């Protein structure tokens with residue numbers, strides 16, 4: 692599967708999502724009974740190189756990361772590729788991603804500015820005739836905050852498809868990026884729960 696993680700807004704968790712979905716797919720592929728061919732490749736197509744820098748800080752980083760751009764052809768030999776993209780893809784880049792990817796994951800935090808940008812992203816994808824996109828709500832604050840529920844209601848009313856599971860907000864993600872590890876390696880309960888959020892989304896993707 693070829694997955695692009697994209698959206699017009701910065702800071703909504705695109706890179707964090709690309710890293711953790713790639714890890715999920717890699718671990719899934721490594722399970723007994725699954726193919727032993729190389730599993731997941733993360734393509735860092737953001738000129739900021741956030742994913743590459745994250746990986747460089749860790750040794751060894753558990754996922755193979757390749758530097759590219761949104762039009763870089765997908766190398767052969769991987770079961771899955773996940774492409775991390777810049778916040779403002781050009782119309783040509785968006786078109787290429789929509790054409791070549793099986794799935795477009797649109798991370799979005801539950802706030803007005805991110806939802807506004809999400810609508811612009813969805814409109815642009817619809818103009819391209821793309822239907823294979825789905826929103827992933829990220830940075831969901833803990834109960835009793837209702838921002839996540841309100842964002843879900845908004846998406847439902849707008850008829851925009853979204854994953855049933857969302858990603859909770861935890862500072863453990865910043866710590867993971869700083870230490871060059873994935874969230875499951877951070878020894879905190881909330882980090883383990885956040886990893887289970889990505890696992891649940893990964894299962895939705897593969898179901």
Ligand SMILES: Nc1ncnc2c1ncn2[C@@H]1O[C@H](COP(=O)(O)OP(=O)(O)OP(=O)(O)O)[C@@H](O)[C@H]1O
Pocket residue numbers: 700701702703704705706707708737739741777778829830831858859860861862863864865866868
């Ligand atoms: N679920 C989360 N909870 C808390 N912090 C998060 C979460 N997801 C991402 N972050 C943090 O939010 C910041 C932005 O995340 P990230 O870099 O993944 O976003 P992005 O959409 O890729 O941004 P950009 O468009 O600038 O590349 C980072 O500091 C990251 O650690």
Ligand SMILES: [Mg+2]
Pocket residue numbers: 705706707737741775776
């Ligand atoms: Mg990023």
